Amino acid sequence: MKVSLIPEKCIACGLCQTYSELFDYQDDGIVKFTDSDDLTKDISDSDVDALLAVKNCPTKALTIS
Ligand code: SF4
Numbered sequence: 001m002k003v004s005l006i007p008e009k010c011i012a013c014g015l016c017q018t019y020s021e022l023f024d025y026q027d028d029g030i031v032k033f034t035d036s037d038d039l040t041k042d043i044s045d046s047d048v049d050a051l052l053a054v055k056n057c058p059t060k061a062l063t064i065s
Contacts, residue, residue, distance in 0.1 A: 002065050003050060004040045005031055009061035016062060019053035023062075031061060 003022070012029030022043065024034040033041050043050050054062040 001045055001047075002040055002042050003054060004063045004065070005033070006061045006063065007031060007039070009059045011059050011061075013058060016053040016057055019056065020047070020049035022047070022050045023053060 007030050010031045012025065012031075014025070014029065016023040016031060017025065021034060022041070024032055026032050051064065054064045
């Protein structure tokens with residue numbers, strides 16, 4: 001699976017990192033991946049924490065495909 005970030009939609013609520021360490025924040029609180037500045041990342045199908053983060057993002061700034 002692939003997770004994509006849409007920073008323009010992020011409201012810097014901080015929720016996604018409480019679900020998964022995959023996510024971190026820029027200095028202004030906008031979401032980024034912890035270990036890269038890319039906007040997409042391949043993840044394991046069994047990464048339930050990441051799936052929960054995507055599902056619970058209030059602004060749909062995280063997508064999965
Ligand atoms: S949960 Fe969504 S809106 Fe909140 S910080 Fe993460 S990406 Fe941004």
